[in-house]
Amino acid sequence: MSSIPHDHVAGHAHDDHAHHPSGIMRWITTTNHKDIGTLYLWFSMIMFLAGGVLALTIRTELFQPGLQIVDPEFFNSLTTLHGLIMIFGAIMPAAVGFANWQVPLMIGAPDMAFARMNNWSFWLLPFAATLLISSFLVPGGAAAGGWTMYAPLSVQAGMGMDFTIFAVHILGASSIMGAINIITTILNLRAPGMTLMKMPLFVWTWLITAYLLIAVMPVLAGAVTLLLTDRHFGTSFFNAAGGGDPVMFQHIFWFFGHPEVYIMILPSFGIVSTILPAFSRKPLFGYASMVYATGSIAILSFILWAHHMFTVGMPAAGQVFFMCATMLIAVPTGVKVFNWVATMWKGSLTFETPMLFAIGFIFLFTMGGFTGLVLAITPVDIQLQDTYYVVVHFHYVLVAGSLFAFFGALLALDDLLQRDVLPDAFSRPRRHAAPHSRLRDAVCRLEHGRIDRRVRLWALADPLPLHGSESDSIRAAGACQAMGGVGHAGVDTALAGAVPHLRDAARGGLIERENCAHE
Amino acid sequence: MTALPVHSNRVLLAKLCVVVVVMFGFGFAMIPFYNKICDVTGLRDIDLADKVNNTQIDTSRSIRIELDANLNKLPWRFRPLTPIVSVHPGELAQVVYEVENTTDRPMTGQAVPSYGPRRAGEYFKKLECFCFTKQSFTPHEKRQMTVVFVVDPKLPGDVATITLSYTFFEVEGNKT
Ligand code: HEM
Ligand SMILES: [Cu+2]
Numbered sequence: 001m002s003s004i005p006h007d008h009v010a011g012h013a014h015d016d017h018a019h020h021p022s023g024i025m026r027w028i029t030t031t032n033h034k035d036i037g038t039l040y041l042w043f044s045m046i047m048f049l050a051g052g053v054l055a056l057t058i059r060t061e062l063f064q065p066g067l068q069i070v071d072p073e074f075f076n077s078l079t080t081l082h083g084l085i086m087i088f089g090a091i092m093p094a095a096v097g098f099a100n101w102q103v104p105l106m107i108g109a110p111d112m113a114f115a116r117m118n119n120w121s122f123w124l125l126p127f128a129a130t131l132l133i134s135s136f137l138v139p140g141g142a143a144a145g146g147w148t149m150y151a152p153l154s155v156q157a158g159m160g161m162d163f164t165i166f167a168v169h170i171l172g173a174s175s176i177m178g179a180i181n182i183i184t185t186i187l188n189l190r191a192p193g194m195t196l197m198k199m200p201l202f203v204w205t206w207l208i209t210a211y212l213l214i215a216v217m218p219v220l221a222g223a224v225t226l227l228l229t230d231r232h233f234g235t236s237f238f239n240a241a242g243g244g245d246p247v248m249f250q251h252i253f254w255f256f257g258h259p260e261v262y263i264m265i266l267p268s269f270g271i272v273s274t275i276l277p278a279f280s281r282k283p284l285f286g287y288a289s290m291v292y293a294t295g296s297i298a299i300l301s302f303i304l305w306a307h308h309m310f311t312v313g314m315p316a317a318g319q320v321f322f323m324c325a326t327m328l329i330a331v332p333t334g335v336k337v338f339n340w341v342a343t344m345w346k347g348s349l350t351f352e353t354p355m356l357f358a359i360g361f362i363f364l365f366t367m368g369g370f371t372g373l374v375l376a377i378t379p380v381d382i383q384l385q386d387t388y389y390v391v392v393h394f395h396y397v398l399v400a401g402s403l404f405a406f407f408g409a410l411l412a413l414d415d416l417l418q419r420d421v422l423p424d425a426f427s428r429p430r431r432h433a434a435p436h437s438r439l440r441d442a443v444c445r446l447e448h449g450r451i452d453r454r455v456r457l458w459a460l461a462d463p464l465p466l467h468g469s470e471s472d473s474i475r476a477a478g479a480c481q482a483m484g485g486v487g488h489a490g491v492d493t494a495l496a497g498a499v500p501h502l503r504d505a506a507r508g509g510l511i512e513r514e515n516c517a518h519e
Numbered sequence: 520m521t522a523l524p525v526h527s528n529r530v531l532l533a534k535l536c537v538v539v540v541v542m543f544g545f546g547f548a549m550i551p552f553y554n555k556i557c558d559v560t561g562l563r564d565i566d567l568a569d570k571v572n573n574t575q576i577d578t579s580r581s582i583r584i585e586l587d588a589n590l591n592k593l594p595w596r597f598r599p600l601t602p603i604v605s606v607h608p609g610e611l612a613q614v615v616y617e618v619e620n621t622t623d624r625p626m627t628g629q630a631v632p633s634y635g636p637r638r639a640g641e642y643f644k645k646l647e648c649f650c651f652t653k654q655s656f657t658p659h660e661k662r663q664m665t666v667v668f669v670v671d672p673k674l675p676g677d678v679a680t681i682t683l684s685y686t687f688f689e690v691e692g693n694k695t
Contacts, residue, residue, distance in 0.1 A: 183535060188531060214538050215542050216542070217539075218540070218543035220546075240629075241629055248550060252550075256546075313637075
């Protein structure tokens, strides 16, 4: 279903709809943010499975000591490509998919600001992925020096490395375009009255993530370009023999790499901050502090890259600086964890699956943060660098962090997504869906046959451009309704209070209208 | 909002593209920046002669210096004339390495020193070394090259042996 934002464009949108291409062409030519969001999510799922197959092969090899099923060289390719595929193919596109779905809805925008560029930034991905995965087939096999592509190994490696470099270029271009689109949408297309500090937290986290992306993806592109010229055009940026310095690659890479880890986690922070209030039936605790914490995490993430390099032989002063800067970032992270717990405190919690993922996220992500703090201690890190401890740290934050949040989001938004993303085979059991329809009926009754899903989403995370008690009642109603929670006794009253404002908002062109006669 | 803000979208797009280009350039700018930092802090001054302040000879200690020579994928011959020497801290000493370009083409190489134990490096002061510059060889040229050094008397008492190890790398681009 296409999104029809404003009365005066509604007619056009309907005309377009009439001769939309169908079948596969619909997906190739689509400029609809929900379609593109769906494509991103499916792409991410496929990459997740591909990366998962590599991981399973790794674990099969490690089932017993000694060599079992793969060559050592191929094993190294497996870990390298597992990392690259999961980071650039699974986590990042999934986050962009959720942004495509939710950001325009949450801020009341008709679509993404650059709808055609949106299409393009998605369709670059399958090409990059094919390039990356097909590098297994070239002479010498896929890149095998780790996802970090450290020189000098990557300078000496075979052709698979060139494939990887080009794939990284394309993936980077896609991310940059996506980020520009998201920033422009958020800054220029908000509904009137939605000030920045009224935006749902998910929108905030994505705004900041997008800024991180345009700041550091070009740096990565630069780093791999330098690798490419070192490999093929006789330069010696990272080649000690020619006067270059391999350690410099690490500096450039981690200048990208550390902000990159926050690129992978911030959207998940936003998701968890959306799920928790809904299932706790309370507004998010400390909205403003959440925004500031996210901002300070982003800024700090630029000055602590060398905590990945404690063993390269840095002067003690450098080690102390990067150690302290790293520990500093635990403060805003701690603020967030505190706020999430405080959001649940004295709430009327229910434990549907998305909430389970969110609570699991809080506990396990915190463990990931603690292991990170341990690694931040320079003398300890010198023992732990390049051990499984680091692998454990980042799987806590990436799997139990980012991924849990994505699973939670997919389930929490099933009402929204079901029709467009999940085939019927995946639809939720009736029990789960029931409260939706009951509440939807209530709203329909009150709103003379009109319901708006965007209001539901806004309501969820606070930001309806209304004031005081009205916005509270909408929020209460929306929270219960949106997440299929069992309604409070007062929910109908709350809805009743909210309706005049819904109607005003709808007249003001704020609200996407959806006739619910057919439901 | 009455019209789609197409114009302001374009303006923002242009601004964000500038950020992208600047950051792409920043990646490259990190190289001179990094080299500058290394110069200023002296982090990478392996190719400069060390300054020796105190040449007081500490005859109460003898340090065993083991000399090691390696080639990184070069078909050359490279060896120290004497594999082991013994020096007192503070004493000026000289050792000789011999290098031969066994190929039929002129080649250029750069030797990179390293020390074992690593922390001994800062007490091993080289006044003259073939590793300070690139070394060019005509086909089949054989040459003897010296290292003049002083072991700083401040060398921690538990270090009795220092391994001085050189690795020759070919400087590519000078291949012709
Ligand atoms: C409290 C917050 C955090 C702290 C203090 C922290 C600290 C560190 C440190 C010191 C290392 C380097 C370990 C080493 O290589 O010896 C590291 C590695 C890593 N961290 Fe974190 N971290 C934090 C949060 C995160 C988050 C949120 C993510 C991603 C979502 C993340 C992802 C990674 C990854 C991927 C690596 C390993 C990279 C590699 O060497 O391949 N970290 N972390
Ligand atoms: Cu980091």
